[in-house]
Amino acid sequence: MHGVRSYAEPPEEDSARFISLAKEALETCKQRDFSSQALSLVNRVLELNPDEYSLWNYHKRFVLNEIEKIMNYEPASFQEAAEQLFDSEFELTQRALYRHPKAYSAWQHRIFLLKTAKYHLPSKIYEGYFKKELEICAKLLDLDDRNFHGWAHRMRVGDIRGLQPSREELQFVTERIYGNFSNYSAWHHRSRILPILFKDQRDQYYLAVQEDLELVKQAIFTEPEDQSAWFYFRWLLRGAPSYQTTVSVLDIDNEILKKELCILEELLTLEPKCKWALLTKFYLLQIFGDFDNAETVLTTLQKLDPLRNGYYMYLKEKMRRSS
Amino acid sequence: MVHEEAINMDTDLKDGYFDVVVVGTGLAESILAALLASNGKSVLHLDSKPFYGGDWATLSLSKLKSYFASCYLSENGVSEPKKTPTELQDAIRQNEHFQQYTDIALLPVLENSSFSDVQIVDSAEEWLNRAMVDLTPQIILGNGETVDMLVQTQAASYLEFRGVDEIFWLDESGQLQKVPTSRNDIFRSMLLTPVEKRIFMKFLKTCAVYEPSLFQYEGHDGGILSAGQVVNSSEEIAEMEQVQKWCDCSLCLDNWLDELHFTDRLKHYVFALLGCCGEKYESCAVATAVERISQYCCAVQRFRISSGFLYSKYGSGDICEALCRRCAIHGGVYLLRRQVTYLICDSSSQVIGLVTGNGDLIRCSVVIGSTSLEVKYTDSSWTRRISSDKGRWKLYLILDRPVLLPGKGVDLFTSHLVVQSQNNESCLVEGIQVEQQVDSVHTVYVIYLSCDDVENGKIALLLSLQKLMHPIDSHLCHSSSDLWQLLKQFPGLKYACIGFCRDWEPIIQLGHYYSCYLTKDIHSIQTQIDQVFHLYDYITHREWQS
Known part of the structure; x- marks a missing residue:
């Protein structure tokens, strides 16, 4: 396996x-x-x-x-x-x-x-x-x-x-994730069918994304070291975009993103060394334009994860240029 | 189940000498017999009952009925020996093997029946007589001394196990709460908050490191560690230090868990898990709790079952039989339906032999018996040993429908009940539900409840049963007789029996009349096995290597 x-x-x-x-x-x-x-x-x-x-x-x-x-x-x-x-x-x-x-x-x-x-x-x-x-x-x-x-x-x-993918297909994926949430393929499959399923129903899509944020929260709190849920989390935070549409569902709504930042802070008080939580926090802070704090997070990451030092340096550099 | 040939086997024991005579085929005695025989000791294993297992036996319902009927009749199972003491004295003197001893004393032995206050409701049909009931059902932690012992003695090769499917916690309102037993359970749980999930997962994973054998079992998705997960060595060392710090902590378990920010719900989970390992939450030391939880985590990792606990597929009595079979393979001699009536002692009160119910003289150097055996010490002081005030109320139920849903396989539950008495005491009730296929048509659910509170245990058992069956109106009845009446009206009830199983005070008098005693009915083999190993070490002057 x-x-x-x-x-x-x-x-x-x-x-x-x-x-x-x-x-x-x-x-x-x-x-x-x-x-x-x-x-x-x-x-x-x-x-x-x-x-x-x-x-x-x-x-x-x-x-x-x-x-x-x-x-x-x-x-x-x-x-x-x-x-x-x-x-x-x-x-x-x-x-x-x-x-x-x-x-x-x-x-x-x-x-x-x-x-x-x-x-x-x-x-x-x-x-x-x-x-x-x-x-x-x-x-x-x-x-x-x-x-x-x-x-x-x-x-x-x-x-x-x-x-088109149906609700049953979504249910099928949900069951698989319940069976084992460390499953990149299942999360990925979910991210492919969700945008198609709610293509013309923005409101419903918005609700579905919120539900999924709740689901993924359970996964990252249970096992913060598990990458697969974090990738899906990042996709949701990006506004759950699809290949066909560049429009994301969360782009104007910063309320949810702020709430998610609070949740991340909560996790970080329990697990201050969790790399994925820090990286996601950096991403959110960058969206909010809080570049000073974002840079602090990157510095912490450089210490915690020296093997990817170069990557974090690059992120810092990129942020400086854009700001 | 009962080996008829063993009963009819009329071995000539007249000149017999055995290194060890084990009286009673209960679980602890059987383990000792198997260990000693494999160590090269000659073993004679006796039981007054016609079946293996003693109070740990698994009986068909028809045999269970007659077993309880015999509990009614005789509080003390004394059977009159065929010969009077003076005749025996003469016989011993004439026996050439005993001639070297000048002064011989005969000490009468009684066997106490353990069950009392038995009450039965019986509406069983004929087919139900084939249903099997454990007198003391055993849940074995899938990793630890007990499993090691079963593997080492090779008794495991005769046994089949099924995994415990679910563990529940019966809360105050009578709702059954599932105890999460793997990372996916924790992930899926609707009741735990995300923070609780993190705290509990972290606790399990840190405890898990304590067990060195954890990493020899591959991670899988039903376990604590995920598949393919490799624990970083530096992280592992940090966790090791953490565990060591925990073990050295002098707090009581409850305060310790407070320090780890455990909520009440999480404490209940720890409570239930420890309960299944045979430990008591209130009195358990932190180090023991960490060890048990780590063994548990390892068991989940080892067996790909939903929880780390095992239940013998054909009942706990099967374990006794398997051990006895191992003992017999190493030359152990078995006699069922054979009581011990007298111990023979020399002038220094050292046991040199014993007399069985049909007058056989057996020479031996060690006698091991459970505490339900009672010896009259001298002729003048025939004082009945006061039984301890400890014991356990047990309720056996056979239903045609499950109480714990969905009722597949084996389920466990624990519950803390406040009994309405003068002190409003709280008692712990433990329960097991086993799905059993009686024949091709009928499936029954055998439910075992037990409570070790002597005074309130009976009410507690009946109350918890009522809570299970009618969660809503659980405030209705209070007195035990009302509840018993109520029980009769429960839907699907085929057979019910409640009784008190007494713990006799353990007396360990090594090298004296009795060479040693085993305490009986500490309910869980997990907590008893250390004592068994200790006795083994004492008799063989050798440590048992697992």
């Missing part, structure tokens, strides 16, 4: 044998040989090492090739054949991911399959695939809730499907 190498177990075959297998498989790729014999060889290599992207590309060609072949069938038999094809492809990636949950190419292949399915198959079937995909993501996140592939995949699946 976290802090553990993604490739825990070595391939079953010894490496020399594996290399010869991989070479053989790559050779078949070049020749565009889609016979079942060639396919099983490629699958075998992929299961051992799902990072071989050329082999996944071979699979993509194979899928497109197959679809072209069955295009002219009767609708009923086309559906059956296509379903069989996609099921076996999904299963292959699942096996590969089971072995190496952090293989980029395998995740990409699933995205390709979903896109292709959406393009070629009737909606009834591809909706089923999407639904199943979200279920698998949830299950994967149960096993390792910090696997960012799972989170990113969830987002992408939604994008391909053409759906």
Whole structure:
């Protein structure tokens, strides 16, 4: 899981044998040989090492090739054949991911399959695939809730499907954060869906940001050394901006920011050496234009965290220039 | 559960010599028997009852009923020996092994029944007879001497455990408050203020450093430390110094926690956690509290369960049986349904043997028994030993629905109750709820409540039960008989039994008539195990290495 190498177990075959297998498989790729014999060889290599992207590309060609072949069938038999094809492809990636949950190419292949399915198959079937995909993501996140592939995949699946994130998605993230709040991916996911969810409802967005400030407060008080909540906190203090809109929700409202500064002060009386609290305090003081105090905070940080001395010097310099 | 072959085993003990005879198969006695046998001592382990575990046994409801019925009948379980004392004296003189002793004294031994004032409500159906009830349910802290002992003796290989799911605190208004047991619990808690969260987390993390084995268990998200968290060595040293300062502090626990700015709610949490470790909040020294909390933190880290406490899956009696099995593997001899009727002493009052209920003569050099055993010292002074004024009221309940919600697995709760008496005394009530699958159709909830206040314990137990069941109108009844009537109307009640379990005054007379005594029913093995190790050290002249 976290802090553990993604490739825990070595391939079953010894490496020399594996290399010869991989070479053989790559050779078949070049020749565009889609016979079942060639396919099983490629699958075998992929299961051992799902990072071989050329082999996944071979699979993509194979899928497109197959679809072209069955295009002219009767609708009923086309559906059956296509379903069989996609099921076996999904299963292959699942096996590969089971072995190496952090293989980029395998995740990409699933995205390709979903896109292709959406393009070629009737909606009834591809909706089923999407639904199943979200279920698998949830299950994967149960096993390792910090696997960012799972989170990113969830987002992408939604994008391909053409759906906006829903309240349920927000609820899903909330549950994950309740399960473990030291989860950068979950906080990040939250920061991506919130602006989209409340795109045209500024008032509601304002309320949601306030609620989240409360939530993040619980996290930073429980564990002030944990970075992930502080990053989300900073995002909220910046006014929860999104990629699409540069307008932030808190830009004119300094009342909330002042309240948050008081809360930070409260935490700093308990934990005077908390680096993240000091850094956030610096950020707020800078917004308020209180440059003298902001500089004092930076000096404290330089003493507390000598490894990042240069960074704090840079911040000081930057502040002086702007003021 | 009961090993029939052990009962029927008619070992020829006539010329038997044993290094140690252990009387009673309670938890402490079983631990000693297992430790001594693995040390190479020859051990004879006797119990007058037909099952293992004594007052720590796990009985099916049908057996529990007959057990309590026997408590009614005989306050003192004296059984008449087959031979009169003079016949025995003759028999001993004729015995070649005893011929070297010129002067022999026979000291009668009584076994006291521990339960008294038993009251029962029984509306149990036939199928319920298979439900298992612990006489003294044990909650084991997942890290510490008890677990080490179970691992070292290999008794753990016969045992299965389930984790305690939730720990609750029953507040004055009858509301159950969950005690947060991990960083996520603290984060999620709706009741704690952010400042309280910080204080409590800091307290747990600093205590945790005290336990050196903490860092051998990887951090995980359900624990105190987060996954992959590495404690900075300089920070660690600072925390170590802090802990040392705490341990040297001479304040009482409550004042100490005041100094750490603990609020009442946080104190209740510490109270509940210490209670589960078998320590009393009022009398616990700061150093002990720090040690227990650190063991607790380590246990949470070690087992990926929601709290750091373990409960034997098949009841606490299973632990006794597992230990006895280890003892038997090392050559220990077991006899159930066998009482000790006399101790045989030489002229210097040293124990040289004993006589069992069916007249067997056994030679030995050490006898270990629990304090429920009573020895008549000389012929002239047949003084009944005054039982201590200590004891514990116990309430056993079987319900078809949980009292503590959501009622999955094993839950604990503690409660401080003010009983309406002349002094308005407050008593501590401890409770355990265990979800139990009786058969494929039926699930029952076995609830154990106990209180060590002799005078008010019974009312306190019934009051707390009433609070649990009807949090709103808990001011209704005051007298215990009213409450007992009320209990009968509780929905889902299948079986209820309340009784007083007496602590007999411990007498430790090393090297004398009795070689040693074990105090019985200190309720928690956690607090008793030091004494067991001490006895072991004394008998073997060797320190037990964990």
